[in-house]
Amino acid sequence: MSPQSETETARPALTPVAILAGFAVLLGFQLAGEILVVATRLILPSFAFPGPVAGMLLLLVFLTVRKSLDSSTNAVASGLIGVLSLLFVPSAVGVIQYGGVLVDWGGPLLLAVVLSTLATLLVTVGTFLWIAKLTGKQSP
Amino acid sequence: MSGISTIWVYLNTSPLLWLAVTIAAFLAAHFVGRKLGGSPLANSVLIAGAIIIALLLVSGTPYATYFEGAQFVHFLLGPATVALAVPLFKNLDKVRPVLLPMAGALLAGSLTAIGSAVAIVAAFGAPADIIASIAPKSTSAPIAMELARSLGGVPSLAAVLVILTGITGAVIVTPLMNFLRIKDYAARGFAVGVASHGIGTARAFQVNDVAGAFAGIAMALNGALTSFLILIWSLIFA
Numbered sequence: 001m002s003p004q005s006e007t008e009t010a011r012p013a014l015t016p017v018a019i020l021a022g023f024a025v026l027l028g029f030q031l032a033g034e035i036l037v038v039a040t041r042l043i044l045p046s047f048a049f050p051g052p053v054a055g056m057l058l059l060l061v062f063l064t065v066r067k068s069l070d071s072s073t074n075a076v077a078s079g080l081i082g083v084l085s086l087l088f089v090p091s092a093v094g095v096i097q098y099g100g101v102l103v104d105w106g107g108p109l110l111l112a113v114v115l116s117t118l119a120t121l122l123v124t125v126g127t128f129l130w131i132a133k134l135t136g137k138q139s140p
Numbered sequence: 141m142s143g144i145s146t147i148w149v150y151l152n153t154s155p156l157l158w159l160a161v162t163i164a165a166f167l168a169a170h171f172v173g174r175k176l177g178g179s180p181l182a183n184s185v186l187i188a189g190a191i192i193i194a195l196l197l198v199s200g201t202p203y204a205t206y207f208e209g210a211q212f213v214h215f216l217l218g219p220a221t222v223a224l225a226v227p228l229f230k231n232l233d234k235v236r237p238v239l240l241p242m243a244g245a246l247l248a249g250s251l252t253a254i255g256s257a258v259a260i261v262a263a264f265g266a267p268a269d270i271i272a273s274i275a276p277k278s279t280s281a282p283i284a285m286e287l288a289r290s291l292g293g294v295p296s297l298a299a300v301l302v303i304l305t306g307i308t309g310a311v312i313v314t315p316l317m318n319f320l321r322i323k324d325y326a327a328r329g330f331a332v333g334v335a336s337h338g339i340g341t342a343r344a345f346q347v348n349d350v351a352g353a354f355a356g357i358a359m360a361l362n363g364a365l366t367s368f369l370i371l372i373w374s375l376i377f378a
Contacts, residue, residue: 026219048286048367052221053360059225069229077223084342085184086166087217090210092189092303097203098296108264112274113301116257117308120335121316124249128327131241
């Protein structure tokens, strides 16, 4: 890790109350996202969208309108994102519950997962760079 | 012996044991990853998951018992997903100039993710419920399970395929992009977010903050677009 990125990720020491405030902001937006999704499903029952992702988009709109980010939300968000991989472990372990459903079509399904993921990465990055070049907006 | 079994019975009814095991396995996986010089093959979700699955099988512990403890970690996924707005907000000046490339890459990537997976399993003559279960594999688990259900697929199979897709993308993205000498971290992150949702996003944050920010928005946008595309598809073919 370069010294520069260390100063960027250095977090100020927070009081316990500030940590709680940061959590309250994230949970509040998650709750707002969940309510928005449930309300949408009343009108569109087949609408499938996770509440937390809706909450993320709401927080982004809020931050963009407010044009500032308080240090407690910043610190708690950075902390959670720092251990994001850990948070997927319980779901990954859940594979043992359903591993059996892979039995009949395991080979083709695994092949499809690997090839399709590879194709998706290539097509997405290729399209991104191609359009960026066309519009002359290539980031360094 | 009865003393040991008394302790085991106690531990198995308390969420503490498997919560501690989840965190310990993750730390072990993280340590192994460090030892291997941050190799993408040493994916911490993959290694920690494998350690815990082995322990559950050896001890004959059902997943429900495991989840009693692991739910506390799992719960934090909600606020952590909301938290992805923060790096995105900090990198907003990098997002604005590339809105057009993002839109094009999202559409092309989303169609490829659905189309290529469906085409491959269909080529093997898989039945409709298997095809429906793999179609939403590049979205987050809750979206994929709901979409699989609405298409007549198997939600639990969809959930397994989502996890496998996440781990696959997280493992191959860095070597693939390095091999292609792609240094645009916005494009790299966006690609892994579209292909491999949250697990890909977690990997992107390990590499670079910009990549992570773009992966997070790609995951959110792809979830919305996949829902929309599959809704259209089911309306046409239903």
